[in-house]
Amino acid sequence: MAELKGRVRIATNVCKGCGLCTVACPVDIMVFNGNSVNLKGYQPPTITEPAKCTGCGNCAQMCPDSALTVERFTSKKEDPACLKA
Amino acid sequence: MSVIFAKSKGLTDQETHYCPGCTHGIIQRLVAEVLEELGLLGDTIGCAAVGCSILTYNYLNIDMIESAHGRAPAVATGAKRVHPNKTVFTYQGDGDLASIGTAEIVHVAHRGEKITTIFVNNAIYGMTGGQMAPTTLPGQKVTTAPGGRDVAHSGMPLKVSEMIAQIPGAVYVERVSVHNPRAVRHAKKAIRKGFEYQMAGKGFSLIEVLSTCPTGWGLSPVDSLTWLQENMIPYYPLGVFKTPEEAK
Amino acid sequence: MPKSLMKGNEALALAAIKGGCSHFFGYPITPQNEIPEFLARELPKAGGVFLQAESELAAINMVYGAAATGGRAMTSSSSPGIALMQEGMSSLAAAELPSVIVNVQRGGPGIGTIQPSQADYYQMTRGGGNGDYRILSFAPATVQEGAEMMMAAFDLADFYRTPVFIVSDGMLGQMMEPVEFPERPLRTLPEKSWAAVGHGGSRKPNTIKTLVLDPGLLEQKNLRLQEKFTRIAATESRFENYRTDEAELVLCAYGSTARIVKNSIDLLAEEGIKAGLIRPQTLWPFPSSAFQQLPPTCRTILTVEMSCGQMVDDVRLAVNGRLPVAFYGRSGGIIPVPEEIVAHIKVLLGRV
Missing domain, CATH: 3.40.50.920 (Rossmann fold)
Incomplete structure (x- = not known):
């Protein structure tokens, strides 16, 4: 298995299912698939392919509810392409 | 491993009342992050306004004062004159600042009060259910202009940043947006500058942040971002309208 | 201290300084202008702040902001200006912010006249603002009595956490009489631990607010305010x-x-x-x-x-x-x- 570059954790019960993270993700791994419903009745996104996460943080930047925590595991200070978008 | 993003200590654990996808949540988070990074959470007095922004005091981990509709700049003036060394800001929407509170925002700039105003412009009255604001775009359908804003009847939308930038006491005026991650990162830089200029005693700063109102606009949160980009930015161009250098 | 001959308005202004006023915010209107003019000159010398606002609306909300952050703030105006301030009065009463408001009454209704009147009795006792609230209203009859009431007003405002009115009129404000300013009695006042001054990382944030969306909670708040008003009524009513x-x-x-x-x-x-x-x-x-x-x-x-x-x-x-x-x-x-x-x-x- 390839080394993880980044990881997103979702505080699912804080999420309101607005979807702003889904369009912010440069690698399209945050999707609504209707697989989960939180305590408020909203549908949080699912991370379909965690291995693709670059840890860019775009999803969290767009989250109005600060429901996302993003970590990056790349050692170099490389700037993910998405930051230049 | 490094944490690229975690919830700011400037935010409380209270969940917001904002509708899903409303970008108020992003903007108040940026304020919290900036105050946390500048080490100001304990030395800041915030002034909340009337509208969707009113409950900001439940979400920001700072001392705050709720203000009557449109009066936050006057309340902030009172606070700053008692505590000139504390950081004082107002957080106001466009119904509050650009309509009922025009006198107060003009004169807080006119006096050059050393405060920072975060002006959230979503071109509509959100809290009261989607009525026309001075900032509502031509043709934009709202509950009090059901056929769309008729500029012959209601005039053209008010451009607050351009207006405030003309006032000598305003030292920093910038219009930013939060419709994509890049814009959000830039908006944070602008908000940071607004607070830094206050700390440096430069004068009045206003950061206008274009924001969405999915419920009021009748669009999905994601479509609202697109609508903002395609309709608001052409009328409300992003950019710096005043810098401390120009203010001299 | 020897008596000096002063205009009623000026005596109120000096008494405000001696009563511990730290901040004045106001807007010009006749017949009260000697109050802001005197304080513009004298309050800074006493370490306070004088600021002319862009309107009565702004002035009362500056008082609100200053009081919310622990300042001893006041404003003065006359009848039509007081009418404009009523939004702020309701907020001051609801948020329980100590403050002092002088009304040098003139004839109305409308813009009316600049001559003396007492037609603001309803404004001063029933409240022109919304909601159930009462404001302690002092009505001096002489320049001396006005000075004494004003000197006590800030302490009373702090003691009860309430706005206080000084109800004068155009005649009392403009007339000159001998007046003296005795030392004001020391009063033990509560700490303003509720004020929004920055939490310094050492306590939970303070919030000054009047919005209470839950009807049950708002009724509880109203009952608590009424209890305070009852306490004030039982203690502070005065007559000659x-x-x-x-x-x-x-x-x-x-x-x-x-x-x-x-x-x-x-x-x-x-x-x-x-x-x-x-x-x-x-x-x-x-x-x-x-x-x-x-x-x-x-x-x-x-x-x-x-x-x-x-x-x-x-x-x-x-x-x-x-x-x-x-x-x-x-x-x-x-x-x-x-x-x-x-x-x-x-x-x-x-x-x-």
Whole structure:
């Protein structure tokens, strides 16, 4: 298995299912698939392919509810392409 | 491993009342992050306004004062004159600042009060259910202009940043947006500058942040971002309208 | 300290400084302008801040912001300006922010006139703002009394966490009288631990607010406020009796009018007609107890005001039908003279 570059954790019960993270993700791994419903009745996104996460943080930047925590595991200070978008 | 993003200590654990996808949540988070990074959470007095922004005091981990509709700049003036060394800001929407509170925002700039105003412009009255604001775009359908804003009847939308930038006491005026991650990162830089200029005693700063109102606009949160980009930015161009250098 | 000759407005301004005012915010309006003019000159020398606002709306909200952050703030205005400030008064009362507001009354309604009036009794006691609230209202009749009431006002505001009104009028504000400023008594005041001054990382954030969306919680808040108003009413109501012993007629008047009525009473005494005066020194709480102690000789009550009849409502509530309550008033900036009041009383008593 390839080394993880980044990881997103979702505080699912804080999420309101607005979807702003889904369009912010440069690698399209945050999707609504209707697989989960939180305590408020909203549908949080699912991370379909965690291995693709670059840890860019775009999803969290767009989250109005600060429901996302993003970590990056790349050692170099490389700037993910998405930051230049 | 490094944490690229975690919830700011400037935010409380209270969940917001904002509708899903409303970008108020992003903007108040940026304020919290900036105050946390500048080490100001304990030395800041915030002034909340009337509208969707009113409950900001439940979400920001700072001392705050709720203000009557449109009066936050006057309340902030009172606070700053008692505590000139504390950081004082107002957080106001466009119904509050650009309509009922025009006198107060003009004169807080006119006096050059050393405060920072975060002006959230979503071109509509959100809290009261989607009525026309001075900032509502031509043709934009709202509950009090059901056929769309008729500029012959209601005039053209008010451009607050351009207006405030003309006032000598305003030292920093910038219009930013939060419709994509890049814009959000830039908006944070602008908000940071607004607070830094206050700390440096430069004068009045206003950061206008274009924001969405999915419920009021009748669009999905994601479509609202697109609508903002395609309709608001052409009328409300992003950019710096005043810098401390120009203010001299 | 020797007495000095001062205008009523200037004496109020000096008394504000001596009473511990730290911040003044106001907007020009006649006939109160000597107050901001005096404070613009003198308050900075005393370490305070004077700031002219862009409107009465802004001024009262600057007071709100200053009071919310622990300042001892005041404003002054006159009737139409006070009307504009009523939004802020309701907020100050709801948020329980200590503050002092001077109303140098002039004739109304509307823009009216700059001449003296007492037609703001309803504004000062019923509140022009929304919701259930009361504001402690002091009504001086002399320059000296105004100074003393003002010197005590900031401490009282802090003690009860409430706005306080000083109710003057254009005559009292413009007239000159000898006045002295005794040391104000030391009062133990509560810490302002509620103020929004920055939490310093050492406590939970303080929030000054008036929005309470939950009806149950808002009712609880209202009941708590009412409890405070009841406490203020029981403690702070004040009045003066003048020649009420054996009076067959008891007059009720406050402020400038009370001075004129005293002259009328003295003129009547020369003719053998015994009349007396109850002079409310607080308009809210209204000194209803004064009307529980009327002399047995009293047959009727006459309220005299520079208005078309406002305080007379409270007099009738206090008398509660035990005696007839009549009214005499002049309005529009007309100041009644003692003789016309005497003439009216003679008709009332059937002594013409």
